[in-house]
Amino acid sequence: MAAGDPTVEEDHSMTMSPLHPDHLAPGNQVGPWRILELLGGGGGGRLFKVEREEHPGQPFTLKVALRPAGQHVQEEEDADGRVSREAAIHMAYDTGLKVHALDHWLGPSGYLYFVTDYVEGETFTEWCWRVKPTAARLLDVFTEVVRLVDKLHRRQLWHRDLKGANILIRKQDGQPVLIDFGVARQPGMATLTVGVPPTSPHLLPPESLTFLAEGSWKEGAAFEPGTAGDLYSLGALLYEALTDGYAFDPKLPYDKLVLAIATKVPSAPHVLNPRVPRALSDISLRLLAKRPEDRYAGTEALLQALWDAAKEKKKPEWQISLEQPLPEDVGTSETSAESEAERCEEPLAVEDEASEHDPQSRAVVSTPGRTRRRAVAWALCGALAVFLALWLALSMLAPPFEKGSSLVPASTVSALRRLPLFRHVAALACATAGLACPSVPTRPDTGVRCPDASTQAMFQRLKIRKEFKAVVDINQPGDQSQLGTYQDGPVVGRIVGYSWADPALPDGTLLYGRLWTGPGIYDEGAEAVIIRYTEARLPDGSTYPVCIVLGGYDGRVPKLQGSDSGSVVLPRALPAAAVWSWP
Numbered sequence: 001m002a003a004g005d006p007t008v009e010e011d012h013s014m015t016m017s018p019l020h021p022d023h024l025a026p027g028n029q030v031g032p033w034r035i036l037e038l039l040g041g042g043g044g045g046r047l048f049k050v051e052r053e054e055h056p057g058q059p060f061t062l063k064v065a066l067r068p069a070g071q072h073v074q075e076e077e078d079a080d081g082r083v084s085r086e087a088a089i090h091m092a093y094d095t096g097l098k099v100h101a102l103d104h105w106l107g108p109s110g111y112l113y114f115v116t117d118y119v120e121g122e123t124f125t126e127w128c129w130r131v132k133p134t135a136a137r138l139l140d141v142f143t144e145v146v147r148l149v150d151k152l153h154r155r156q157l158w159h160r161d162l163k164g165a166n167i168l169i170r171k172q173d174g175q176p177v178l179i180d181f182g183v184a185r186q187p188g189m190a191t192l193t194v195g196v197p198p199t200s201p202h203l204l205p206p207e208s209l210t211f212l213a214e215g216s217w218k219e220g221a222a223f224e225p226g227t228a229g230d231l232y233s234l235g236a237l238l239y240e241a242l243t244d245g246y247a248f249d250p251k252l253p254y255d256k257l258v259l260a261i262a263t264k265v266p267s268a269p270h271v272l273n274p275r276v277p278r279a280l281s282d283i284s285l286r287l288l289a290k291r292p293e294d295r296y297a298g299t300e301a302l303l304q305a306l307w308d309a310a311k312e313k314k315k316p317e318w319q320i321s322l323e324q325p326l327p328e329d330v331g332t333s334e335t336s337a338e339s340e341a342e343r344c345e346e347p348l349a350v351e352d353e354a355s356e357h358d359p360q361s362r363a364v365v366s367t368p369g370r371t372r373r374r375a376v377a378w379a380l381c382g383a384l385a386v387f388l389a390l391w392l393a394l395s396m397l398a399p400p401f402e403k404g405s406s407l408v409p410a411s412t413v414s415a416l417r418r419l420p421l422f423r424h425v426a427a428l429a430c431a432t433a434g435l436a437c438p439s440v441p442t443r444p445d446t447g448v449r450c451p452d453a454s455t456q457a458m459f460q461r462l463k464i465r466k467e468f469k470a471v472v473d474i475n476q477p478g479d480q481s482q483l484g485t486y487q488d489g490p491v492v493g494r495i496v497g498y499s500w501a502d503p504a505l506p507d508g509t510l511l512y513g514r515l516w517t518g519p520g521i522y523d524e525g526a527e528a529v530i531i532r533y534t535e536a537r538l539p540d541g542s543t544y545p546v547c548i549v550l551g552g553y554d555g556r557v558p559k560l561q562g563s564d565s566g567s568v569v570l571p572r573a574l575p576a577a578a579v580w581s582w583p
Helices: 006-015 079-092 124-131 135-154 206-214 226-243 254-263 278-287 299-310 336-357 359-363 368-397 410-417 420-433 452-461
Strands: 033-041 045-052 055-065 099-105 111-117 121-123 167-170 176-178 468-471 483-486 489-496 510-516 526-537 543-550 568-571 573-578
Touching: 033 055, 055 079, 079 099, 079 111, 121 124, 124 135, 124 167, 124 226, 135 176, 135 226, 135 278, 135 299, 206 226, 206 254, 226 278, 226 299, 278 299, 452 543, 489 526, 489 573, 510 543, 568 573
Parallel strands: none
Antiparallel strands: 033 045, 045 055, 055 111, 099 111, 121 167, 167 176, 468 489, 468 573, 483 568, 489 510, 510 526, 526 543, 543 573
16 A cells, blocks of 8 residues: 555544553553553542553453652642552562553653453442342352451551442452552552542541541541552442442532531441341441441451341341332322322232231232233223323314214213313323423423332332432533533433432433423422433433433422523532332
């Protein structure tokens, strides 16, 4: 091919390495290592799956610092120092990961990187979500995590950032592997950070908050959590695995989060989840004790407590998945609509009552016959409701029947319109279908049960358990840090991924729904709006019917200053929750 051929020039540009780690993409080179995919990373560096040119097909893990060596001011985190320390720890300690390379990318003063073994697996958090382990299985895995931490503590090394994302469960044998030693510390090591170690705020131990309140960090002092700090992190890890929630809500504003950590005792896991054995519940709470001296004396004492708990793990209650039973779909309104729904549910009443008397019956899969009967019952009720709703909606839109019409007599229509059930269903059908129905309410009905298809999709197929966060409307320009102005009508939301959010709806999932601005909508006395979504489209293109509200489970979002009768001012991103009935 001739020199200067545009094809050659294009190929050359595609193989040139970028000038910053955040620009690395599959196919780029870092020294002799070819980038295969981005694995993740935090403030200190980026993780990539790589291979050597001469050994294609054998994967390794490469971590590269985000700043060139020596280039950081006092206020900045020493990213190069963190990566350098992490590589040194892997080489000096038995972390389970061998270092294969340590070098600088883009010159002797460029970005420091090191290469270790590649661990095929998933994070501890992802493993809990996928496996839904029994208490016995969780105890085994958690005990192995503690043994790894114990090995470090015996050599006076503290990890200081123990959390689900920094523990990999190896696919090959199901064993845990600790990763991300960037903030690990040993006595005598140089201090890379001022104040407390950089970790998720909701995982800070109470004693670190006392240190911050004293203010010595302003003079350059650094907090050393030591053994007690790692034990506290292990408690938070176990608490999350047992309850599928957090000891302290990471979504709280920082001042309220700090106050909760300092003063509030978390609810016992066995209270939040009746499937949690009391022994594991007590261990997690002791690890989360406010005073370091009230926790275990060290990892050896913790291992002894876990060994004692393991004596019970052959009991039947330890062999049931810790996944919490679906909450009961209960409604207490006296409306005719709910009475009709209760009649549709009567075939299920005996089953539900039996399951209350037999705790283990909830773990048994329904028989095919029972499933078919349940499906038929719901199908008949659903078909009847849809038929009547659509017919009544069309009758509301159509002109009066002419004399001699063969359709349903006007007297029958008039009688049906007087029934609350049919008025509610017709209004809901009109709003959902976007029809121009007369007298569309300025606020939606509350207490209306979500369709069975939506609850099954949310809680059985997608397995939504936690709250998450969503952008109100992707059509509103601007970023999430700014306020948005909204009006009544359709909205298209988007799920925003956070470490605390429910992974059942991944980042980028689109939500289709509607916003109501009132009047007559209040939240604790303040004027508010209602935002509801009825369909979710996941990034893979699959769609599900849903019942999702913004503003938390109460489904109300207070209006902000600047709102008027024609438009409302709101944050662009808000907490979101899946509900059984519209609040």
